[in-house]
Every structure is written in structure tokens, then in C-alpha cells.
Amino acid sequence: MQIVRTAAELRAARAALAGRVGFVPTMGALHAGHARLMEVAKKKADHLIVSIFVNPTQFGPNEDFTKYPRTEEADLALCEATGADIVFLPKATEIYRAEPLIRLAVDPKIAGVLCGAHRPGHFDGVAQVVAILFNLVRPHSACFGEKDYQQLAVLRRLADDLHFGIDIIPVPTVREPDGLALSSRNRYLSPEERAAAPAIYRAMLQCKSRADQIRFDRIAQPVAKVEEEGRALILKEIPGAQIDYFEIRHTDTLEPTQFIMNKSRLFAAVRVGTTRLIDNLLLGG
Ligand code: AMP
Numbered sequence: 001m002q003i004v005r006t007a008a009e010l011r012a013a014r015a016a017l018a019g020r021v022g023f024v025p026t027m028g029a030l031h032a033g034h035a036r037l038m039e040v041a042k043k044k045a046d047h048l049i050v051s052i053f054v055n056p057t058q059f060g061p062n063e064d065f066t067k068y069p070r071t072e073e074a075d076l077a078l079c080e081a082t083g084a085d086i087v088f089l090p091k092a093t094e095i096y097r098a099e100p101l102i103r104l105a106v107d108p109k110i111a112g113v114l115c116g117a118h119r120p121g122h123f124d125g126v127a128q129v130v131a132i133l134f135n136l137v138r139p140h141s142a143c144f145g146e147k148d149y150q151q152l153a154v155l156r157r158l159a160d161d162l163h164f165g166i167d168i169i170p171v172p173t174v175r176e177p178d179g180l181a182l183s184s185r186n187r188y189l190s191p192e193e194r195a196a197a198p199a200i201y202r203a204m205l206q207c208k209s210r211a212d213q214i215r216f217d218r219i220a221q222p223v224a225k226v227e228e229e230g231r232a233l234i235l236k237e238i239p240g241a242q243i244d245y246f247e248i249r250h251t252d253t254l255e256p257t258q259f260i261m262n263k264s265r266l267f268a269a270v271r272v273g274t275t276r277l278i279d280n281l282l283l284g285g
Helices: 007-015 032-043 072-082 122-137 146-161 184-188 191-196 199-217 223-237
Strands: 002-004 021-026 047-052 086-088 141-145 167-171 242-250 264-272 275-282
Touching: 002 007, 007 086, 007 122, 021 032, 021 122, 032 047, 032 072, 032 141, 032 167, 047 072, 047 122, 072 086, 086 122, 122 146, 141 146, 146 167, 146 264, 146 275, 184 275, 199 223, 199 242, 199 264, 199 275, 223 242, 223 264
Parallel strands: 002 086, 021 047, 021 141, 047 086, 141 167
Antiparallel strands: 242 264, 264 275
């Protein structure tokens, strides 16, 4: 496994790879969710490139950029174990020009809802860094987690709109045995918060079984009622939880729908103490 830290080193290492290249961009603090992405990427390509970069432009001024966990040694061990060929660990100055002329702006129809409504500019920053990484790495395919479903939706469109010709591969969310979605931010949770957090997934499953029942009974049920029941369960089971959103939307367009349908997906963002957790689940299908 080659560890490279500059764009020039990456280019040289990349040029030496023959065959198909799979790519997994990450912000480090790697866990079994990232490992799953790497396994899938590796299976679908001849070589695997992983990037580890805590991208400053996707954090808001009051967010956790400076305290975001940085665990380089353990991350490299996991990349090695998963069979990565190249790990790219750039500094921000390797990625961004001092005075960039070009800034990507994602349509607010997608970037202004859900997480985008609570994190202004977040998806512009994500699109910018992934476009630059795509140009540096030049992969044939790239894996992204369904855990960050809105991000996946933005990046699918990025790859298509800018004609990258990169196959975007979605990977299902990896969860703890109690249902909590794995996240680098879970380590911020106190033991009490960690014990309470799986209530988010329980509330989502409750909504899914309500939705299944509704579809089975063929009753046109407004989403608002199902959402309300899920929110109530979270507020009951997680002391002091703050719900940023708990909403059912169309899985492709992310637009709100009035009734539950096959393409309904539930999206949740909940603050447990100071930690913001996100998750989502397909209700139909
Ligand atoms: P991050 O390091 O959090 O920016 O995530 C890097 C990639 O890993 C993104 O494509 C995420 O969607 C994905 N990812 C994060 N957590 C999980 C998870 N629990 N299951 C599957 N993929 C995940």
C-alpha cells in the first residue's frame, strides 16, 4: 500500500496502476461502514484508492471541523487490511488553490432541504471537494454510503452533470447490532447518550411498519401523521433530543410527498446532546 500526501505523488502512483480503479473518499476516523465501502469498491475494480481528508469547506463556522476525530494510524491499518493500493492524505493546500476562481453551487432544490437547510453551503463544499478528488484520482468507479443519502443524491448528479464518466456505487448503511448507524461522530456520545441513540432507528422502523401496513391496507395515509408518531417516540426515549428533521420524501427527487408511496424514504437528523446524528430508511419497496 502506498501512502501519498501530495497531488504530484498521487498522480505518479495513479499512473502506475493498470486496469480499473475504484475510489472511496472519506474524512478518516474510519469504521466498519467505511470498510464496507472499500470492500465493495475493491470487488468492482482492479485497484482501490482511498482518500482521507477532513474537508474544511463542508463545515459551517459553528461546526466540529477542529474537533473532528483524526486517527491516522488506525485508519491506515484499516486501509491496509482492506487491501487499498493507494491512500491519499492531502493537506488542504494540496487540494485548494489559494484563491480559487471556480466554486460549485448545488441547486437548492436538492442542497437547500434536509441537511442543506440546517447546514448552509455544506453540499457546495462536498461537491467542490469531490469534483477535485475525482479529477486527481481519475477513478472508474466511486463508492458512497446510503447513510449520507442526500450527499449520495448530490454526487450522482455531480458525476452526471459534469460528465465525469465515473460509476457511482451506493452502499447500504452499516449499523451497530442495536441499529445505530455507524458514524465517526458516534464517539462524541456519552455512555448515556449512546445507550439512548438507537431510539432513532427504532422510530424509523416503527414508521416503516406503519407505512407497510398502510400500503397493505391500500389506505391513502398522509405522511404527516406517520412522521408525527416517529418524532414523538424519539422525544420520549432520548432525553433532551432535538429533532432537526424527521421527514418522509421521495427517494429520487427528495421532494416532499403528501401520501406514503413505494418510493417514500424517511430522513432523520437528531441532536443527541451536542452530537448531530443522521439516518434514513426506504419505506416502500
Ligand atoms: P465520511 O468519512 O463520514 O465523510 O464518510 C465517507 C463515506 O463513508 C461516505 O460515502 C459515507 O456515506 C460512508 N459511510 C459513513 N458511515 C457509513 C455507514 N454507517 N455505512 C455505510 N457507509 C457509511
